Amino acid sequence: MIVANWKCNGSRKMIQDWSKHYEDTYIPFDRTFVGVAPPYIYVEQLTNSKNAHGLDIKIGVQDIDISSGARTSAISVDMIQDMGCQFTIIGHSERRNIFDESNMSISAKLDSVGSKIATILCVGETEKENNNKDTKNVLEEQLSIIKGKIMPSSFCIAYEPIWSIGTGNTPTPNEINDIHKFIKDVVQSSSENSIVPNVLYGGSVNDANAESFFKEDNVDGALIGGASLQGKSFANIVNIFNGKTI
Numbered sequence: 001m002i003v004a005n006w007k008c009n010g011s012r013k014m015i016q017d018w019s020k021h022y023e024d025t026y027i028p029f030d031r032t033f034v035g036v037a038p039p040y041i042y043v044e045q046l047t048n049s050k051n052a053h054g055l056d057i058k059i060g061v062q063d064i065d066i067s068s069g070a071r072t073s074a075i076s077v078d079m080i081q082d083m084g085c086q087f088t089i090i091g092h093s094e095r096r097n098i099f100d101e102s103n104m105s106i107s108a109k110l111d112s113v114g115s116k117i118a119t120i121l122c123v124g125e126t127e128k129e130n131n132n133k134d135t136k137n138v139l140e141e142q143l144s145i146i147k148g149k150i151m152p153s154s155f156c157i158a159y160e161p162i163w164s165i166g167t168g169n170t171p172t173p174n175e176i177n178d179i180h181k182f183i184k185d186v187v188q189s190s191s192e193n194s195i196v197p198n199v200l201y202g203g204s205v206n207d208a209n210a211e212s213f214f215k216e217d218n219v220d221g222a223l224i225g226g227a228s229l230q231g232k233s234f235a236n237i238v239n240i241f242n243g244k245t246i
């Protein structure tokens with residue numbers, strides 16, 4: 001599973017170029033979920049472009065609100081489903097830090113999505129927490145929102161160390177593998193139905209380092225920010241995941 005998080009980037013022109021470059025670079029392989037989360041406002045244009053270029057991608061969003069109704073500026077899961085979206089990211093560290101999202105509101109979002117579409121829950125520690133060897137405690141706290149919930153099989157986690165996002169610094173593949181195993185164990189023991197989720201790694205993944213992460217047993221894919229903004233580099237990463245050469 002490889003997912004692009006475009007964050008607050010993109011334009012109509014960018015989508016045209018991105019689609020063409022993705023189409024030119026992608027080597028067909030039908031067993032991988034490839035998702036792209038543009039800003040809400042570009043969902044329809046990316047959908048049209050995907051159809052025009054025959055791109056094998058699923059379109060999703062970067063966040064969701066908990067319900068429809070009197071919630072000015074919000075977007076609900078029913079609306080994005082209506083637009084054909086198949087997944088949402090929630091709990092991204094930029095939502096937690098810039099928009100002050102609490103575990104409690106992320107938990108409500110998780111409940112509002114339910115099994116309507118797939119959810120990718122982001123978790124990750126700060127640099128200080130990492131230096132203090134507090135990573136597992138932080139992750140346990142962030143994952144506590146799953147306790148006692150029946151989780152759909154489409155639910156997955158993105159492990160995104162905050163100090164790695166957009167910095168070019170990453171944990172070693174071995175460290176990532178160890179943390180992913182820990183996350184799987186925590187979710188399995190705390191969810192009511194004992195699911196073992198797919199766990200994606202996110203943080204400075206690019207087409208030069210992706211293979212080193214994908215080789216690890218507990219790395220089920222990647223959530224990609226910066227390198228997903230170019231159709232060519234994103235398709236290269238997808239091809240690497242699929243075991244094709246570039």
Ligand code: PEP
Pocket residue numbers: 005160164165166167202203204205223224225226227
């Ligand atoms: C992200 O913010 O989800 C992310 C992984 O960003 P980047 O790939 O740019 O580090």
